[in-house]
Amino acid sequence: MPLALCCLSHSPLLDISTPKPDLLAEINLALSQARNFAAAFDPDVVVLFAPDHYNGFFYKLMPQFCIGYEASGIGDYGTEAGEFDVPRELAEGCAQSALDAGIDLAVSLKMEVDHGAVQPLEKVLGGLRAKPVVPIFVNSVAAPLGPIARARRLGEAIGEYLARRPERILLIGSGGLSHDAPVPTLASAPADVAERLITGNAMTSTQRQERTDRVIAAANDFAAGTDNLRPLNPVWDRALLDLLATGNLEAVDSWSNKWIEEQAGGSAHEVRTWVAAFAALAAAGGYEVTSQYYRAIPEFIAGFAVTTARPTGVSMKPIGDTTQAGEVN
Numbered sequence: 001m002p003l004a005l006c007c008l009s010h011s012p013l014l015d016i017s018t019p020k021p022d023l024l025a026e027i028n029l030a031l032s033q034a035r036n037f038a039a040a041f042d043p044d045v046v047v048l049f050a051p052d053h054y055n056g057f058f059y060k061l062m063p064q065f066c067i068g069y070e071a072s073g074i075g076d077y078g079t080e081a082g083e084f085d086v087p088r089e090l091a092e093g094c095a096q097s098a099l100d101a102g103i104d105l106a107v108s109l110k111m112e113v114d115h116g117a118v119q120p121l122e123k124v125l126g127g128l129r130a131k132p133v134v135p136i137f138v139n140s141v142a143a144p145l146g147p148i149a150r151a152r153r154l155g156e157a158i159g160e161y162l163a164r165r166p167e168r169i170l171l172i173g174s175g176g177l178s179h180d181a182p183v184p185t186l187a188s189a190p191a192d193v194a195e196r197l198i199t200g201n202a203m204t205s206t207q208r209q210e211r212t213d214r215v216i217a218a219a220n221d222f223a224a225g226t227d228n229l230r231p232l233n234p235v236w237d238r239a240l241l242d243l244l245a246t247g248n249l250e251a252v253d254s255w256s257n258k259w260i261e262e263q264a265g266g267s268a269h270e271v272r273t274w275v276a277a278f279a280a281l282a283a284a285g286g287y288e289v290t291s292q293y294y295r296a297i298p299e300f301i302a303g304f305a306v307t308t309a310r311p312t313g314v315s316m317k318p319i320g321d322t323t324q325a326g327e328v329n
């Protein structure tokens, strides 16, 4: 059965910041196109590649990749909390196919995920239980990171397996593009924060609110040009979107993590979720991008993109407004 793909940037600021009305209308149109695309494809199941921001994965044991056999959203930044409906047999098949291909991923029977996983499910499908979901954690935040080539290989291995499955499967990649989110790092965090990055001790509601306030303040400063976060890089983002659209995915294998960070910021590693999702789609055959939206949006601290793609030659019944949303700026 066919695969289809929807990749999008997430941001905690998406439902908090208020960009100018024209920009907001564009963003809403792009997201509604993605929703229409998913509704027209009508997947039986979703395979979701998503990062985490020290809400579900901590340095007491930090894998590069992990498939959740059971998973729940923690409900940060106003996203839905609660249990995922994970199709166990499909999740096990994904894990085995990756292991067979030499990707030593972890599995979890109690995986916790944050806005990076839940927000795209809300925006594209309407909620975290709208469809059965196999959640796949792709470490994009916690150094040390493996090479981006490994994320491509992970996606490829899983795509080869999914292509043989009977279900209609929507691949979602969540993250990036260029950005430098104000997420702590083990190397620079004060002792109490570093301790939490290691142990994952639950945050108090005050600590959670302080984190939210800090991110909102950083976004306001960034939009005003008064923060020292690394600038967004629309040129890099556009080149990445072009590369993904042309299918030349192996080109990323030569990218070093240092180069990605220099070009696009410390959080641009989240693009490995896009690379994995596209590699999964490519493993099933040729594909075409059917819609693409991009803007560099400082208010979201994000090179913000929404892309849909489907196998070449597969048509889907259009639902609602399918006009092209904005384009690269």
Ligand SMILES: O=C(O)/C=C/c1cccc(O)c1O
Binding pocket: 010, 011, 012, 013, 053, 116, 176, 179, 181, 182, 183, 211, 215, 267, 300, 301, 302
């Ligand atoms: O987890 C956080 O506190 C912040 C995350 C964040 C901020 C800005 C852009 C993003 O993509 C994020 O995930």
Ligand SMILES: [Fe+2]
Binding pocket: 010, 051, 053, 116, 175, 176, 181, 267, 270
């Ligand atoms: Fe993120």
